[in-house]
Amino acid sequence: GAGVSQTPSNKVTEKGKYVELRCDPISGHTALYWYRQSLGQGPEFLIYFQGTGAADDSGLPNDRFFAVRPEGSVSTLKIQRTERGDSAVYLCASSLQVGIDYGYTFGSGTRLTVV
Amino acid sequence: GESVGLHLPTLSVQEGDNSIINCAYSNSASDYFIWYKQESGKGPQFIIDIRSNMDKRQGQRVTVLLNKTVKHLSLQIAATQPGDSAVYFCAEGSGGYNKLIFGAGTRLAVHP
Numbered sequence: 001g002a003g004v005s006q007t008p009s010n011k012v013t014e015k016g017k018y019v020e021l022r023c024d025p026i027s028g029h030t031a032l033y034w035y036r037q038s039l040g041q042g043p044e045f046l047i048y049f050q051g052t053g054a055a056d057d058s059g060l061p062n063d064r065f066f067a068v069r070p071e072g073s074v075s076t077l078k079i080q081r082t083e084r085g086d087s088a089v090y091l092c093a094s095s096l097q098v099g100i101d102y103g104y105t106f107g108s109g110t111r112l113t114v115v
Numbered sequence: 116g117e118s119v120g121l122h123l124p125t126l127s128v129q130e131g132d133n134s135i136i137n138c139a140y141s142n143s144a145s146d147y148f149i150w151y152k153q154e155s156g157k158g159p160q161f162i163i164d165i166r167s168n169m170d171k172r173q174g175q176r177v178t179v180l181l182n183k184t185v186k187h188l189s190l191q192i193a194a195t196q197p198g199d200s201a202v203y204f205c206a207e208g209s210g211g212y213n214k215l216i217f218g219a220g221t222r223l224a225v226h227p
Contacts, residue, residue: 042220045214074172091158098213100147106159108158
């Protein structure tokens with residue numbers, strides 16, 4: 001597609017439930033990034049993929065969070081046993097390759113609300 | 116939906132005036148800096164970037180200034196337009212540039 005697509009755009013879930021957030025990067029982009037943005041704050045890094053592998057997952061807050069990119073294209077961020085503090089906008093970005101010469105393109109995000 | 120800028124400092128300007136948005140970055144080892152614009156309900160959009168071997172870079176109606184001595188970055192927008200109303204974030208990177216650190220953001224409100 002023309003841009004980074006994230007689905008769903010909004011997700012409301014009950015505390016303790018499992019959720020999956022999907023990201024479709026720009027076709028041909030090998031690098032994919034997940035960020036989390038809480039209300040009134042800047043995005044915070046969670047994880048990035050180079051191809052199929054998670055090259056850096058140092059931003060994942062705890063083991064309830066996990067992300068995959070099995071075929072090097074679409075990525076899914078998975079959150080188990082959701083907590084109210086997980087409520088935020090989850091942003092995905094992609095770039096042609098990793099590096100300073102390859103800028104990010106962000107999607108519009110998934111707004112997750114845990115009630 | 117809710118605005119991403121609900122709790123952010125706000126800069127209010129008149130249409131046609133110049134705007135200056137400031138940012139203090141955190142890591143003295145950062146060598147790449149980016150300004151992003153974020154409109155409500157959308158992801159951040161690239162505006163302009165600068166590398167640490169420069170102190171000024173100009174784009175179309177925008178200029179970024181970098182002062183490494185005091186770890187300060189600014190974004191100047193000339194002839195501000197209503198379409199410039201958004202939240203602006205600075206971001207810093209280093210090393211592999213695979214992980215950006217974003218600042219807190221400033222909301223720019225342009226009044227006709």
